Amino acid sequence: MFEKVLITPHLILNKFFGYSNFREGQLEIVNNILAKKDTLAILPTGGGKSICFQIPALIFGQNKNDPRTTIVISPLISLMKDQVDALNRKGIPACYINSSMSKNKQQEIYKLIESDPTKNENSIKIIYVSPERLKSTKFISVIKKIKIGMLVVDEAHCISQWGSDFRPHYKQIADFYQHINKDIVKVAFTATANKIIQDEICTTLKLTNPFIYLKSFSRNNLFLEVIKCESETIKNLVMLRILDQHSGQTGIIYCATRKATENLVNFLQTFNIFATRYHGAVDKKEKEEIQNSFINGKIKLIIATNAFGMGIDKSDVRFIIHYQIPGNIENYYQEIGRAGRDGKPSNCYSLFYVDDIKIQMSFAQNNKESSVQTKINLQKLQQIYKLFKTKECRTNIILNYFGEATQKRCHNCDNCKEQVFKHKEPKHALLTKVSESEMALIKKLLLQKYMQKKPTTFLTDTEICYLSVIKPNNKIDSMKIPGLGTGWANKWWKTVAPVINTK
Structure with missing residues (x-):
């Protein structure tokens, strides 16, 4: 793999x-890591954490006097596969073992792991497994035959009940140490860990005098904006305007439920906007196809639950929309972190409709959770609610949440923009694109058209805005607008159309 060079x-x-x-x-x-120091690294999403352990793994594996293998513990099968495929394409011997593989395939992998690295330079250097695999007697028996140089715990926040993706098996990783040589380097990586979670990771993994690297959570190229929506209809209209503004660009819309992703895909189709849904119930093969199409640019818009994003390496996502409030700041931060990984300016919109909080309340109070976990979930929900309601700098609240104390305004969120530009807040989210003057003009024209009958008796402000922005070309298209049915279209379309289209 290497010539005789340092x-x-x-x-x-x-x-x-x-x-x-x-x-x-x-x-x-x-x-x-190369100095054999246990390490905890907190790097923001897209911060390049994989290289931080893959390079030491290669150096440990290529030591001719004492070659050692690295074990990487990862929570997702798809993430393991993507990482291993990428390493193998680079000529780096790596493998993964998971429950989706046949027994014969697993046996092949075990034989590769056992091959003598002093006689075969292409022996496995990096093994990816789930935390559950560490309990397998077969896996333990194979690992006992080789020397381990480093044990890496990816997405280490899964260790903590305070983390956004708590996995009980992560708590038991330290039990595995008894089956491997004692002189290993223990390394943990995560993108979201406040001080409580950091301490729990270090204690649970038994990191000895660890080096802790904490990169700033600030993402200066992301503009954060929370748009208050008074109804579901207004929220949909605001979303349509955002999509129009980002036409042709790559984006992700995050929803709280699977049903919402399906409904949104159908809703957007009525306005000739193509999007693909992604959630936990989507077939595994279809998930892979969606991921590949998104990465390759064939799919521009994904509507997903938080099942989408982890391990997706795409640098040019230009916008993120949170259609419903996420359950906690960790999820919010991870999800907006999928935008602008190329360092270019990107937008993160949150459509804040207060009724959506009920969805997350039901998740937080899930009866399957312990009372302790329920209390933690509700506290986290309260924190994200405050983030969406605040008039203070949103970036500062996020940074302070993760233990990065600062009072300096970011000038990169809607609240800071209003402070700098003295921006007058519109009456409601509808008017962010259809101005009050435009609304007045439309109403005036409608009033002229219908003489004594006021336009508000047959069209609400919301419906006027939909008509003004979308400009349906025919009666059938007008019926797709929320609130306007067949009866309205039959009665009013012929006379309203000229007003809307000549505005």
């Missing part, structure tokens, strides 16, 4: 990953 992090970075320089913090993390 193997350095920079050499591997260039040879296998094609980069000339490390990103901020990466080399510091790599060097501490």
Whole structure:
């Protein structure tokens, strides 16, 4: 794999990953791992954490005097596969073992793991497994035959009940240490961990005097905006305007429920906007097809639950819309973090309709959870609710939540923009694109058309806005607008159309 040269992090970075320089913090993390220091690294989504453990793994694996294998614990099967496929394409021997594989395939992998690295330079350097695999007697028996150099826990916030994706098996990772050599480096990575979660990760994984790297959670290229919507109809109209503004760009709309993703896809189709839904009940093969099409640019708009995003490496996502309030700040931060990974300006919109809080309340009070977990869920929901309601800098609230104290305004959220530009808040979200003057003009024209009959008796402000923005070309299209049915179209379409289309 390597000629007789000094193997350095920079050499591997260039040879296998094609980069000339490390990103901020990466080399510091790599060097501490190579110095055999237990490490906890908190890097924002898209911060390049994989390189931080893959490079040390290669160096440990290529040590001719004492070659060692790295185990990576990952929560998602799809994430393991994507990482291993990417490594294998670079010529790096890596594998994964999970429950989706046949017994014969697993046996093949075990034989590869057992092969003598001193005689075979293509022996496995990195093994990806789920935390549940660490309990397998077969896996333990194979691992006992080789030397482990590093144990990596990815998405380490899953250890904590305070984390957004608590996985009980993550709590038992330290039990596995008894089956492997003692002189391993223990490393944990996460994108979202406040001080409580950081302490719990270090304690649970038994990290010894760990080096802790905490990169700023601030994402200066993301503009955060919360738009208050008085109804579901207004929320849909605001969403349509946002999509019109970002026409041709790549984006993700996050919903709280599977049903909402399905409904939104159908709703957008009536306005000739193509989108694909993604949630936990989608067939595994279809999920892979959707992910690949999204990464390759064949699909521009995904409507998803929080099942979508982890491990999706796409740099040019230009906008994120939270159609419903997420359950906690961790999920919100991870999801907006999928935008603008290329460093270019990107927008993150949250459509805040207060009734949506009921959905997350029902999730938080799920009877399957313990009373302790229910209390934690409700506290987290209260924190995201405050983030959406605040008039203060939204970025500061997020940073303070993750233990990064700051009082300086970000000038990159709607609240800061209003402070800087003295922006007058519109009466409601509808008027962010259809101005009051436009509304007045439409009403005036309608009033002229219908003489004594006021336009509000047969069209609400919301419906006028829909007509003004969408400009349906015919009676059938007008019937697709929320609130306007067959009866309205038959009675009013011929006379309203000229007013709307000549406005």
